[in-house]
Amino acid sequence: MIKSQIHLKSLVLIMILMRIYLFRSLIFMYKDVDSNQRDLRSDGHQDGLKKNPNFRFFKKKTCxxxxxxxxxxxxxxxxxxxxxxxxxxxxxxxxxxxxxxxxxxxxxxxxxxxxxxxxxxxxx
Structure with missing residues (x-):
């Protein structure tokens, strides 16, 4: 009984840490975008956050x-x-x-x- 409780507590702790990690990664992904830059569709619904406008795609270099x-x-x-x-x-x-x-x-x-x-x- 004691071993199963310890195992359950460790699983819960791991799940909490994973949620914190995922939440922080989402924050850093959109950290440079202000809340007033939310994209609204024509019908008034929010389309979600815009990606960082400073992000650039680089052309793949060839040999x-x-x-x-x-x-x-x-x-x-x-x-x-x-x-x-x-x-x-x-x-x-x-x-x-x-x-x-x-x-x-x-x-x-x-x-x-x-x-x-x-x-x-x-x-x-």
Missing amino acids: KFCDIDKVPDYKDFDFLKKFITDQGKILPRRITGTSAKHQRCLALEIKKARYMALLPFVKK
């Missing part, structure tokens, strides 16, 4: 090497400059949009170009 069937080459340092920062660091995939396969090749070619002194290791 430049896959699109033009080009392989990164260390001798083409003008093209490789597009994939390094002004400090000389290699840009990540999420910024350049290259595929994983071509990002690995690109990193190797940039390192070769650095070794051959076509690209700088670090800019100051």
